[in-house]
Amino acid sequence: MNINHMLNEVLVRLFRNINVIEERAICSGEYKDVTANDMHVIEAIDMEGARNMTSVAKSLGVTTGTLTIAVNSLVKKGYVERVRSEEDRRVVLISLSQKGRKAYLHHQQFHEQMIEAIVEELSAEEQAVLEKALVKLDRFFRK
Amino acid sequence: MNINHMLNEVLVRLFRNINVIEERAICSGEYKDVTANDMHVIEAIDMEGARNMTSVAKSLGVTTGTLTIAVNSLVKKGYVERVRSEEDRRVVLISLSQKGRKAYLHHQQFHEQMIEAIVEELSAEEQAVLEKALVKLDRFFRK
DNA sequence: AAAATTTAGTTTGATAGTCAAATTAATATA
DNA sequence: TATATTAATTTGACTATCAAACTAAATTTT
Numbered sequence: 001m002n003i004n005h006m007l008n009e010v011l012v013r014l015f016r017n018i019n020v021i022e023e024r025a026i027c028s029g030e031y032k033d034v035t036a037n038d039m040h041v042i043e044a045i046d047m048e049g050a051r052n053m054t055s056v057a058k059s060l061g062v063t064t065g066t067l068t069i070a071v072n073s074l075v076k077k078g079y080v081e082r083v084r085s086e087e088d089r090r091v092v093l094i095s096l097s098q099k100g101r102k103a104y105l106h107h108q109q110f111h112e113q114m115i116e117a118i119v120e121e122l123s124a125e126e127q128a129v130l131e132k133a134l135v136k137l138d139r140f141f142r143k
Numbered sequence: 144m145n146i147n148h149m150l151n152e153v154l155v156r157l158f159r160n161i162n163v164i165e166e167r168a169i170c171s172g173e174y175k176d177v178t179a180n181d182m183h184v185i186e187a188i189d190m191e192g193a194r195n196m197t198s199v200a201k202s203l204g205v206t207t208g209t210l211t212i213a214v215n216s217l218v219k220k221g222y223v224e225r226v227r228s229e230e231d232r233r234v235v236l237i238s239l240s241q242k243g244r245k246a247y248l249h250h251q252q253f254h255e256q257m258i259e260a261i262v263e264e265l266s267a268e269e270q271a272v273l274e275k276a277l278v279k280l281d282r283f284f285r286k
Numbered sequence: 287a288a289a290a291t292t293t294a295g296t297t298t299g300a301t302a303g304t305c306a307a308a309t310t311a312a313t314a315t316a
Numbered sequence: 317t318a319t320a321t322t323a324a325t326t327t328g329a330c331t332a333t334c335a336a337a338c339t340a341a342a343t344t345t346t
Contacts, residue, residue: 195294197294210295211295212296235295
């Protein structure tokens with residue numbers, strides 16, 4: 001099996017199963033009610049302070065309508081807090097609750113393990129090659 | 144920016160946007176009505192002959208109920224043909240139509256371009272390193 | 287051969303995620 | 317003050333998904 005074929009295989013599998021993979025990593029024990037999508041929203045809100053709907057929607061690449069639905073559910077589940085801004089009453093500020101921050105940190109561990117699993121046993125030169133390939137992949141996707 | 148951080152960035156972006164990325168690649172001109180999901184089904188059916196619902200559903204990792212819905216839509220759009228087996232009248236055989244095969248080949252080109260974009264300018268040694276890293280990533284996801 | 291079981295696929299009912307367009311409420315501008 | 321703009325929500329429509337109920341056909345048991 002040549003490298004092109006193999007790369008293709010891995011990427012196709014990744015594309016097809018990425019949601020399932022993430023879901024499995026997230027939905028463990030305490031955080032059974034968090035979907036992969038929920039986690040993307042949590043990641044976008046971030047640990048730091050509160051952000052308004054429009055900016056979070058933009059960084060997720062969804063409409064604010066879509067985000068409203070997602071936030072409704074996250075508020076109901078207790079991961080996110082929603083507060084109307086005092087300076088501008090049109091603006092809704094969303095932030096992570098205690099529970100939301102814990103879930104976020106829990107998910108970061110999954111990321112770290114994943115990265116660790118990939119990078120471990122690669123020499124500095126090998127890591128550089130991987131980085132080079134990924135930058136290219138990223139560039140390919142952005143254009 | 145160190146490699147761990149960078150890897151994480153790229154993968155997070157990939158996780159979040161993979162559907163949009165694929166959709167954009169698929170929905171060009173002639174194939175505007177094919178969703179990323181449709182394409183996964185088309186890939187699973189494959190160019191070769193006809194396959195029954197259960198086996199395709201299994202290789203996609205979805206229930207046959209879900210596949211029924213997807214195939215309904217693909218048949219309506221003219222990408223897939225559905226025939227009841229003569230040997231066993233319970234079995235439904237699905238295969239790509241002319242149009243379906245063309246769409247499949249069109250999508251393969253996207254894959255090839257993507258792979259090309261990643262691999263180009265990598266030496267044989269570098270390609271080997273990349274392969275090693277991807278095998279690890281794949282193994283991490285499978286377990 | 288009739289009855290029971292298994293198998294293949296579809297249908298149904300429910301939920302999540304998505305968008306575009308309509309709506310509401312607040313702020314900014316003319 | 318009236319108008320326009322902005323922020324967010326709501327509505328209506330669609331896709332994707334599953335589990336469970338169902339239908340039809342084939343296989344096995346009695």
